[in-house]
Amino acid sequence: MTSSTSRPAISVEWEGETIIVSNVERDLPAPSTGDERGEVLTAGAANPMVPLPADAWHAVARAVVTPETVAMQLRPSKSSAGGLLMEEHVEGATLRSVLSKAWLFELFPGIQPRTGMEAMEVPDPRVEGTTDDGQPCTLLRYTYKDFAHLKRHVWQTVQGTLALNSYAPSILSRKVTRALITHPVEFAFEDGTESVYGLVVRDGITRLASAWKVLAGPESDADKAATTAVQALFGTVSPARHGEGKPLTQRIAASREARRTTLANEFARGWAGSEPTLRAIQIAQTFVVPVQITVGAQQHAGGGPALAAEDLFDDAMRSILASVHLEFKEWSPAAQNVEVATRALKRVMQLGLGSLRRDELQVVYGLAVGRTLPEELPKEYGDDAIPGTALWRAVYLVHSLAHPGLFGPLKEQSKAIKGDRRMSDKGFAALLGPIVDHPWRNKKRDVTKQARNAWANGGVLTKDVLTRPWRPVPTTDFTSLVKAALRGDDNARGTLAVAGGIALIADKMLTRNVGSALMAPKEKGGVPFRANVNDVIGDLARQDNELGLWTLALAAQRFEVERLPRNSATALQIIRKPAETDQANDYVHVVVDLSASDRIARDAAGQPLALTQWDVVWASDERRARKEVARRNPPAAPQGAGALPRQNAAGAALPGTSGAASSDQPAAQLAADNRRTLKDALDDARHALDELTRLEPELGTWPPLFTTDSLKQLHTVAQDLKHDLYQRLKALNDAVEQEEQEEREEEEEAEDGLAESGN
Numbered sequence: 001m002t003s004s005t006s007r008p009a010i011s012v013e014w015e016g017e018t019i020i021v022s023n024v025e026r027d028l029p030a031p032s033t034g035d036e037r038g039e040v041l042t043a044g045a046a047n048p049m050v051p052l053p054a055d056a057w058h059a060v061a062r063a064v065v066t067p068e069t070v071a072m073q074l075r076p077s078k079s080s081a082g083g084l085l086m087e088e089h090v091e092g093a094t095l096r097s098v099l100s101k102a103w104l105f106e107l108f109p110g111i112q113p114r115t116g117m118e119a120m121e122v123p124d125p126r127v128e129g130t131t132d133d134g135q136p137c138t139l140l141r142y143t144y145k146d147f148a149h150l151k152r153h154v155w156q157t158v159q160g161t162l163a164l165n166s167y168a169p170s171i172l173s174r175k176v177t178r179a180l181i182t183h184p185v186e187f188a189f190e191d192g193t194e195s196v197y198g199l200v201v202r203d204g205i206t207r208l209a210s211a212w213k214v215l216a217g218p219e220s221d222a223d224k225a226a227t228t229a230v231q232a233l234f235g236t237v238s239p240a241r242h243g244e245g246k247p248l249t250q251r252i253a254a255s256r257e258a259r260r261t262t263l264a265n266e267f268a269r270g271w272a273g274s275e276p277t278l279r280a281i282q283i284a285q286t287f288v289v290p291v292q293i294t295v296g297a298q299q300h301a302g303g304g305p306a307l308a309a310e311d312l313f314d315d316a317m318r319s320i321l322a323s324v325h326l327e328f329k330e331w332s333p334a335a336q337n338v339e340v341a342t343r344a345l346k347r348v349m350q351l352g353l354g355s356l357r358r359d360e361l362q363v364v365y366g367l368a369v370g371r372t373l374p375e376e377l378p379k380e381y382g383d384d385a386i387p388g389t390a391l392w393r394a395v396y397l398v399h400s401l402a403h404p405g406l407f408g409p410l411k412e413q414s415k416a417i418k419g420d421r422r423m424s425d426k427g428f429a430a431l432l433g434p435i436v437d438h439p440w441r442n443k444k445r446d447v448t449k450q451a452r453n454a455w456a457n458g459g460v461l462t463k464d465v466l467t468r469p470w471r472p473v474p475t476t477d478f479t480s481l482v483k484a485a486l487r488g489d490d491n492a493r494g495t496l497a498v499a500g501g502i503a504l505i506a507d508k509m510l511t512r513n514v515g516s517a518l519m520a521p522k523e524k525g526g527v528p529f530r531a532n533v534n535d536v537i538g539d540l541a542r543q544d545n546e547l548g549l550w551t552l553a554l555a556a557q558r559f560e561v562e563r564l565p566r567n568s569a570t571a572l573q574i575i576r577k578p579a580e581t582d583q584a585n586d587y588v589h590v591v592v593d594l595s596a597s598d599r600i601a602r603d604a605a606g607q608p609l610a611l612t613q614w615d616v617v618w619a620s621d622e623r624r625a626r627k628e629v630a631r632r633n634p635p636a637a638p639q640g641a642g643a644l645p646r647q648n649a650a651g652a653a654l655p656g657t658s659g660a661a662s663s664d665q666p667a668a669q670l671a672a673d674n675r676r677t678l679k680d681a682l683d684d685a686r687h688a689l690d691e692l693t694r695l696e697p698e699l700g701t702w703p704p705l706f707t708t709d710s711l712k713q714l715h716t717v718a719q720d721l722k723h724d725l726y727q728r729l730k731a732l733n734d735a736v737e738q739e740e741q742e743e744r745e746e747e748e749e750a751e752d753g754l755a756e757s758g759n
Contacts, residue, residue: 012172012278014218019173024276024284028264029065029101031257037061039071047074049082049096050296051132055249056139056184059197060098060295062253063106063182065288073098074295085296091347093136093316096296099179101288102199104211105232105256107182109157110200111142113321113339122149122156123442128371129310130186136297136312139184140200146191147239154233155226158209162222167210172285176211179290180204183317193239196249199293203321211286218278232259263287308362311371315346322417334434334452341401341431342368344413348406353413355405364400367393368435385474390439390561395472395499397436402466425466429459429534437506440561444506447568451505453512458534460501462541470494478556479599488543497541500552501533503559508568509589510536510616522614524683528625531617539620550592550599551619555611558589565589567610591615 010021040061044050052060064070073084085096111124125142144150181203187196201208212232213225220228235255239248246254263283270280297313322339345368348354349361356364363380366372372380375388377396386392401410407428414431415423433455434441441448464470470490473481478499484492504510510533511525520526531539540548558565565587589611593601601609618625706714 010275010281012281014169014172014278017169019169021173021281021285023174024281026271028267028284028287031260032061032065032067036067040064040067040074043071043074044295047076047081047083047296049076049085049298050074051135051137052139052184052295053132053137055186055195055197058249059106059184059199060293063102063199063291064293065101065103070098070100070293082296086292088320090316090319091343092300093312094298094300095138095294095313095316095320096298097292097294099290099292102180102182102291102293103256103260104208104215104286104289105260106199107180107208107289107291108185108187108198108200108233109154109161109205109208109229110185110202112157112161112205121442122152124370125149125153125187126370126373127314129308129312129314131309134309136299136309138294138297138313139186140314141186141188142200143188143190146189147193150187150189150196151230151234155230157205158212158229159222159226161206161209162213162225165206166213166222167207168213171207171210172214172282175285176204176207176289178204178207179292180208181292181294181317181320183294183313189239194248196252198249199291202317208289211289214282215286217282232256235259260287311365315342319343319346333430337431338434340414340417341410341435343417344410344431345401347413347417348409353409354403356400356403360400364397364406367397368401370438374439383474386472387474387476391499391502391556391559392472392474393439394436394502395495398432398460398465398498398502399470399472399494401432402461404467404469407466425461426456426458426532426534429461430456432459432461436502440506443562444564446564447506447508450508450511454505454510454533457512458532458537459505460498460534460537462497462501462534462538464490464538464541465494465497468494472498478553479550482546482549482553485541485549486543486546493541493543493549496549496552496556497537499556499559500540500554501537503555504537504552504589504616505533506559507555507565507589509555509611509613511613522612525612526614527617528614529617529621529628531620536617536620540616545620546594547592547619547622550594551611551616554592554599555589558587560587563587567612592619 010024012019012021037058038061041054041057044052044057044060045054060070061067076083082096086099088095088097111127125144128141128143130137130139130141142150144153180201182199182201185198185200187198189195209225209229212229213220213222216225216228233256234252235258237248237252237255240251245251264287267280267283267287270277270283276284294313294317297316299309299312318339322336322343342365345361345365349358349365354361363372366380372393373388374390374393377386377388377392378384381396386396400406411423411428414428415421420427430452433452436455437444437448437451444451468490470493473484473491473495475481475495478496481489481492481496485496501510512533518527518530537552539545540552542548567588588608591601591609591611592599592615596602603609
């Protein structure tokens with residue numbers, strides 16, 4: 001058993017600093033016996049308030065250090081059927097939990113909201129709730145492609161969490177002091193591998209990952225800590241065919257128990273003398289952690305639509321987590337947006353708000369949280385004409401969430417959850433971005449940030465989409481909707497606006513405040529005039545705008561989930577792929593030519609012209625675009641027909657062009673102008689070198705593209721510039737790292753303070 005004898009504090013060196021270890025124990029807890037674990041199964045099965053399958057109770061019993069105390073909490077008393085279970089009342093449900101300590105090796109990290117809404121390499125599993133005789137159950141099913149997917153996901157979660165933050169020094173000093181919120185989980189696999197049962201951590205993933213960091217050692221980074229966790233949790237066990245040997249769950253559990261025994265022996269050797277070694281302290285401080293295990297969920301009685309029983313527990317748990325992390329230890333904006341939107345939808349369902357039927361709300365909710373897959377659209381909507389694609393999932397999701405019978409109540413509930421006095425249409429659109437982009441988030445990760453910014457600038461929530469009744473028109477050919485749209489069919493116009501707009505945003509053909517590069521060259525993301533994203537899409541979808549409607553139709557028709565088009569701004573300007581690789585990419589959004597039979601503009605070689613953001617904005621309001629270009633680029637321009645000195649957004653000539661800056665111009669403005677000039681010059685240099693490389697095969701054998709002397713001169717200038725920029729970047733990074741370190745220390749102090757008050 002654990003010793004309670006007080007011992008003097010011990011000082012250890014950890015990552016260059018001295019850590020005071022104040023509560024290291026002399027002995028580790030002894031492993032539980034089979035009879036003790038059996039008490040948990042018996043008590044759990046006898047309590048009607050906590051319906052869980054036997055495999056889930058086995059997972060609970062294996063995880064806890066003292067099964068007998070958990071069994072005591074589960075046994076009903078004369079005054080309470082729930083026994084000593086802790087109760088939490090949340091929207092629509094009451095959750096019941098046991099408090100205990102658990103072996104670190106028995107806790108799996110759940111989906112990390114802090115990183116789960118980012119573009120991660122390994123996709124999250126599909127999450128489904130379970131029921132017991134129609135009643136909600138706290139066992140969730142996480143479905144992975146295969147066993148390797150589960151291991152990679154655990155590694156990514158630990159590594160990604162530690163890349164954001166780590167409490168390792170605090171845990172080394174005082175252990176994990178605040179309970180991790182957990183519940184049973186079934187890891188299921190699409191390839192037919194038998195399920196694995198365990199406990200998953202929902203709140204406290206950073207503390208869990210930090211404990212693995214402590215166990216991995218002071219020289220370990222996030223990668224090493226993640227590898228340590230995966231090796232400990234899964235060992236070298238591999239799936240076997242059904243019917244061959246012991247179940248996979250038992251074999252993995254036996255592997256973890258063997259590793260705990262090895263670790264306990266290592267601890268004993270490390271504290272053979274009067275003082276423990278650093279390794280012994282690492283083991284002692286992380287061997288067990290406090291946990292709150294949710295084992296029961298009861299739905300509140302009441303009228304009006306409610307969540308399905310299988311959705312109740314996960315939503316109740318997410319409500320608890322979001323109530324903490326929207327205010328304290330905030331999640332990323334994308335993570336917050338998803339939580340707010342899905343919780344608002346849940347409230348609308350529970351309160352019976354809006355005019356949509358319960359079955360319609362269930363479908364919308366399934367789409368929003370990712371439980372309903374795109375290929376299930378025809379089944380869910382009872383229409384085989386609906387293509388089961390990611391883009392059509394987005395269309396139906398936006399149509400439902402922007403439906404007049406749902407949009408108002410959703411905005412009100414979202415506003416209440418965020419604690420804001422008001423929420424604009426743009427604010428609501430920002431909530432939709434990370435929900436809509438879920439199917440292609442990983443494949444288009446290079447433009448995810450810009451796409452979400454475009455949603456925050458209005459997205460596809462045009463005036464007509466929000467105010468005019470319309471329904472999606474299922475089709476496998478979006479161009480077939482143009483004729484109907486030109487006749488004024490609101491269903492066709494709405495479908496094209498949403499589908500085409502989503503495609504343009506997802507592929508960075510339309511970005512936030514599209515006038516930020518006003519009058520810059522087309523190939524550099526320039527636009528002819530400023531406009532919000534939703535206004536541009538609304539104008540593209542006007543009944544009298546044939547050019548705009550065809551732009552939307554072709555964008556939607558050519559949209560691909562698995563990759564970015566070659567004319568994506570990021571693919572061309574940031575990734576800088578070789579020219580031959582770029583040309584090999586046949587996915588491209590195209591310029592519209594209304595005189596062509598297929599409405600696709602082509603160059604002299606017959607190749608489609610690649611669409612730019614300039615073309616999109618131009619197509620939204622051709623008359624305004626021509627007027628703005630004429631105003632800013634008069635025919636009498638001194639540099640030749642159609643040319644202008646490079647100008648800033650206010651029309652003032654930039655340094656180095658034909659208009660000189662006033663000597664009394666503020667220094668800040670001069671600096672801004674020169675930064676813009678520097679970037680333009682670098683872009684021009686890159687473009688010129690690319691063009692020279694392209695022309696080189698056509699030059700013949702003489703003269704050479706560069707002479708030795710000319711190339712040396714260019715190289716010297718480039719190297720000097722690179723050195724200056726690097727030194728500035730290094731200074732900025734050093735300052736940022738110092739600021740982040742100070743913030744981490746403040747956060748750790750704040751959390752430690754809360755932990756102490758909780759204990």
